[in-house]
Amino acid sequence: MCGIVGYVGGQQAAPLLVEGLARLEHRGYDSAGVAVVGSRMRVVKRAGRVGQLADALPKRLAGRTGIGHTRWATHGPASDRNAHPHTDAAGTVAVVHNGILDNAAALRRRLEADGVELASDTDTEVIAHLVGRSTAETLEGKVVEALAVVEGTYGLAVVHADFPDRVVVARHGSPLLVGVGEKEMFVASDLAALVRHTTTVAHLDDGELATVTSSGFTTFRADLSRTDTAAHQVDVDPSAYEHGATGAHPRMYTEMLEQPASVERTLRGRLDERFGTAHLGGLGMDPRELRAVQRVKILGCGSAYYAGQMGAQLIEELARVPADAEAASEFRYRDAVIDPDTLYVAVSQSGETVDTLLAVEEIRRKGGRVVGLVNVVGSAIARACDGGIYLHAGPETAVASTKAVTTMFVGFALLALQLGRVRDLSVADGKRLVAGLLRLPGQIEQVLAGGDRLTGVAKTLAAAESMFFVGRVRGYPVAREGAQKLKEISYRHAEAYQMSELKHGPLALISPAVPTVALLPDDELADRNLAALHEIAARGGPLVVVTHEGVDLGELAAERIDVPRNEKELDPLLLTIPLQLLAYHAAVTLGHDVDRPRNLAKSVTVE
Secondary structure, rough: OOEEEEEEEOOOOOHHHHHHHHOOHOOOOOOEEEEEOOEEEEEEEEEEOOOHHHHHHHOOOOOEEEEEEEEEOOOOOOOOOOOOOOOOOEEEEEEEEEEEEEEHHHHHHHHOHHHHHHHHOOOOHHHHHHHHHOOOOOOHHHHHHHHHHOOEEEEEEEOOOOOOEEEEEEEEEEEEEEEEEEOEEEOOHHHHHHOOOOOOOEOOOOEEEEEEEEEEEEEEEEOOOOOOOEOOOOOOOOHHHHOOOOOOOOOHHHHOHHHHHHHHHHHHHHHHHHOOOOOOHHHHOHHHHHHOOOEEEEEEHHHHHHHHHHEEEEEEEEHHHOEEEEEEHHOOOOOOOOOOEEEEHHHHHHHOOOHHHHHHHHHHOOOOOOEEEEEEOOHHHHHHEEEEHHHOOOOOOOOOOHHHHHHHHHHHHHHHHHHHOOOOOOHHHHHHHHHHHHHHHHHHHHHHHHHHHHHHHHHHOOOOOEEEEEEOOOHHHHHHHHHHHHHHHHEEEEEEEEEEHHHHHHHHHOOOOOOOEEEEOOOOOHHHHHHHHHHHHHOOOOEEEEOOOOOOOOOOOEEEEEOOOOOOOOOHHHHHHHHHHHHHHHHHHOOOOOOOOOOOOOOOOOO
């Protein structure tokens, strides 16, 4: 969940490191630091923002090799001493590390028994001491020797005063990539850190290390045998990473407004209007293989999990194949039975979510077929899967996901349509859904255009300490996603419930102090849902109803938010957009940092 940057080349390292760290602020962090190798090793680190680190840097911090880090606290609180980089006792080794060492406590005890005085509470510091105490003659050998006794996950970068021409990096469960420049090289945990300087990158695989010098890089395994990892050009627009909270609006607001264009990109070239189907060549599955799928299991975390629940509903409705979604963080621990006739779908915006990646690896080990639904090209999940669907949402840097969630839904709609059309979904229904998908960008734009009208409703929600989000069948995952958004950025308690379950407990909590946001699509369940809302109103519960134009609420006392109709299977996407706007305006009302909510990070690369 932290950020790593590194540089070796002809320029002064410190300014480039600070710039790279600033571009990783969206990942979530509580402290930052740099280590620069010049005539000697110099380390500067501070709790707080990257700007505070920049202010603390000495005017002369010479050195053309260096590493930097933004930390998200795991072992020990946010403080100057716990910030990365960490050094050995002699101050000749500096290490930055993403991940968690499972045996850190045992290693700390061993080092202390040998007389080492540890300067921090972190697990990372032990790596620096292990590297510093190694008797290997090369930095590569020292790092390999240190990692031989380490258990856990890591993406790390190491510099050494005695080897000022290089950075050695290693990956096991946490992403790392090498950027290739002109007589200079970069290291990063996220493409955003280096895209301004190069889009030629090499992604390290798990268990792989690399030596990075100004003239190039070499990759190898723990036994020092060479690997053949090569750099490639990433098809990305560097200007897309230039946005941030320094503009007129927070990044989340900008990303919400980008949703119509993102959905258009997801659909581009994938719809066949003549035959009413979708073409997803990235799946690597022909019609016979698609027909052989007997079940679909979707795995994701957070908003990706809720998008997966929406996707499972679509797949069951259109393809008539049993489908369900499960939290990847739970799936990988329960020794799940892997069925060869099941298609597993891993969902992640970053493509680096560690719980989802480990679930993919478990499925692959047991012989299952897994495809990815990810946004970041070349990401770990994309490379680990048998095939997949790229979202093409564009870079998303606000912690609370918006355009990635909408494009995930569209990706699932395309998958459901293709699966349905190789089975029993008629051409007429296929054409109906294709037309509905093509209407989505304009309809999303229509909802967003009325977003400012929701500020009054959002202020009401912001004033409440707790609230419910309710929906039924197609609406329930939408309710879960809406509650998630509000919790993430407004810090108000919100709980999602199936509307059919209100009588089985939640009605006890309904009161004038507890608002309910209800999803009421104009579908076959509208009358039942309306009856449930009357039960809430009868108990004095304030209501906000997200519904379709023309739905008659009768005498129900409620704040009403209308969205345009699409096909009933696609309506959940349009119902989601107002919930994003409500969460955003509630957080702004409360004065919160919308793009960087407390305790959260964009890329969850640790358990």
